[in-house]
Amino acid sequence: LNISGYKNTKQRNKIIQILQNAKTPVTAEEIYLQVKKEPTSIVLSTIYRNMETLLKKGIVTKTIYSDGKSRYELTQERHTHRVICLKCNKSIILEECPIEFIEKNLEEQDGFEILEHKIEIYGHCADCKTVKN
Numbered sequence: 001l002n003i004s005g006y007k008n009t010k011q012r013n014k015i016i017q018i019l020q021n022a023k024t025p026v027t028a029e030e031i032y033l034q035v036k037k038e039p040t041s042i043v044l045s046t047i048y049r050n051m052e053t054l055l056k057k058g059i060v061t062k063t064i065y066s067d068g069k070s071r072y073e074l075t076q077e078r079h080t081h082r083v084i085c086l087k088c089n090k091s092i093i094l095e096e097c098p099i100e101f102i103e104k105n106l107e108e109q110d111g112f113e114i115l116e117h118k119i120e121i122y123g124h125c126a127d128c129k130t131v132k133n
């Protein structure tokens with residue numbers, strides 16, 4: 001039995017569990033604080049290393065927010081985009097893909113094979129937007 005391999009798997013499962021319970025994308029620091037609720041010898045750099053592995057495996061998706069921090073979430077099975085509030089970092093899921101037709105045109109008119117795209121929409125949420133009068 002590979003002890004360190006087993007430990008890594010256990011740590012990653014814990015991280016995945018935290019991401020499953022999180023309602024919005026979370027930072028590595030936030031994951032770390034969750035993990036530390038139980039007695040553990042884990043350090044923040046271990047969380048970062050695990051996040052890199054999960055990213056490479058495509059299990060998590062990373063988004064860099066306006067505060068410069070990377071936030072992680074489990075990779076959505078369905079193709080969606082996020083709308084992110086620049087003030088409070090609250091985010092909502094956009095169910096529709098706004099550029100599906102652009103991709104279709106690129107493929108039909110320009111013969112370009114589109115493999116993937118990433119769009120994040122930024123603004124101010126209902127709570128944060130300034131009321132104009």
Ligand SMILES: [Zn+2]
Nearest residue numbers: 085088125128
């Ligand atoms: Zn907001």
Ligand SMILES: [Zn+2]
Nearest residue numbers: 079097098099
């Ligand atoms: Zn899309």
